[in-house]
Amino acid sequence: MTAQRITRCAQDLAEERGLDGFTMDDLAERAGVSRRTLFNYVSGKHDAVLGSPPGPDPANLVEFKAGGPTGRLADDLKATVAAVLDRKGLDPAEAERVRRLIASDSRLNNTLHDKFATLAAFFAEAILEREGESFDEFRAQAVATVTLSLFDVALAAFVADPTTTLADYYLRAFDGIAGLFD
Structure with missing residues (x-):
């Protein structure tokens, strides 16, 4: 897939x-695409190196917004995010590579934070649509942010011990935090 090739080449560079040692022209050449095609997939170097965060399957999102799959918000958020992580099929070596690159340049960390905030806002909006007026925006944003933050804990565990899936580590992290509120 072109987007994955661009990201892989950007990470190599x-x-x-x-x-700062390569240009978008260098990236286009390495990825075997035109500059115009490159910018159809990424907005700049940071975006190219980090790649696009996965989003939920449209059918899962429709089901979630309609109140499913279980009718309990926490369980449904957990299932929706876990399904995204299952689809991603992340390789532990690739995950570790991205973590190293982020640690090596604060600008990548800032870009990742912005991507995370956008994804959290997306999930907060889905929660608001699902829950209606009983949920205020602040509460929806808090729920979405906490839910998505567990990804980092799961990713660290997955990189350290890839004997189970990223989704399984996420489910364990989610259950761990949910236990605090039981």
């Missing part, structure tokens, strides 16, 4: 030369 960032590891080889540093983030």
